[in-house]
Amino acid sequence: MFIEARTERAPVRDNRSRSGLHLARNSALLTRWSTLGAANQANQRIKGGAMKLNAARVWMGGIAGGVAWSAWDFFIGMRMVPFYAAMQKQGLFLAQSRYPFFVGQWILLIFVMSILVAYLYAWSRATSGPGVRTALKVGMIVGFCAGVPGNFAQAAWSPIPRLMPLGWMVDMWGGAILAAVVAGFLYKE
Numbered sequence: 001m002f003i004e005a006r007t008e009r010a011p012v013r014d015n016r017s018r019s020g021l022h023l024a025r026n027s028a029l030l031t032r033w034s035t036l037g038a039a040n041q042a043n044q045r046i047k048g049g050a051m052k053l054n055a056a057r058v059w060m061g062g063i064a065g066g067v068a069w070s071a072w073d074f075f076i077g078m079r080m081v082p083f084y085a086a087m088q089k090q091g092l093f094l095a096q097s098r099y100p101f102f103v104g105q106w107i108l109l110i111f112v113m114s115i116l117v118a119y120l121y122a123w124s125r126a127t128s129g130p131g132v133r134t135a136l137k138v139g140m141i142v143g144f145c146a147g148v149p150g151n152f153a154q155a156a157w158s159p160i161p162r163l164m165p166l167g168w169m170v171d172m173w174g175g176a177i178l179a180a181v182v183a184g185f186l187y188k189e
Helices: 016-025 027-033 035-046 055-089 102-128 132-157 163-186
Strands: none
Touching: 055 102, 055 163, 102 132, 102 163, 132 163
């Protein structure tokens, strides 16, 4: 027993003239939403139409952030000197660095990271808004990425006291937050 369903077809209308008018009227809308329109909008953004950074302020904030981060690094480093001496006596740390003028190279790396944090803050202002809250978010994200994974592995696998990787983690995390806040304070559009 099969039940047949009857469907009635609507009469076919000639819509050629209406569809052409409809497409012509909405061509601007179609272009805007098509892939070509999206590509044109993306090209305008790349050229600087949507996001212009004050590069001088970014660099000024990055350098000032590097000074703040270096001061923080010095503060944490001075508290860790007894641990370094003890680890050198036990033979777990080298007495001399493998790299010449390590301290200068380390400070240079801190300044490079601070300038990058300043750029990240300036770019994130467009979506998160300007201010301390955005600077804290950027600093916490960068500091977490820079300080936590490697030092967690050091704490788990190295024969050194766990306070040393904790100090290094606090150094990186706190320094990145300080650099971002300083850069955010100095950045102006």
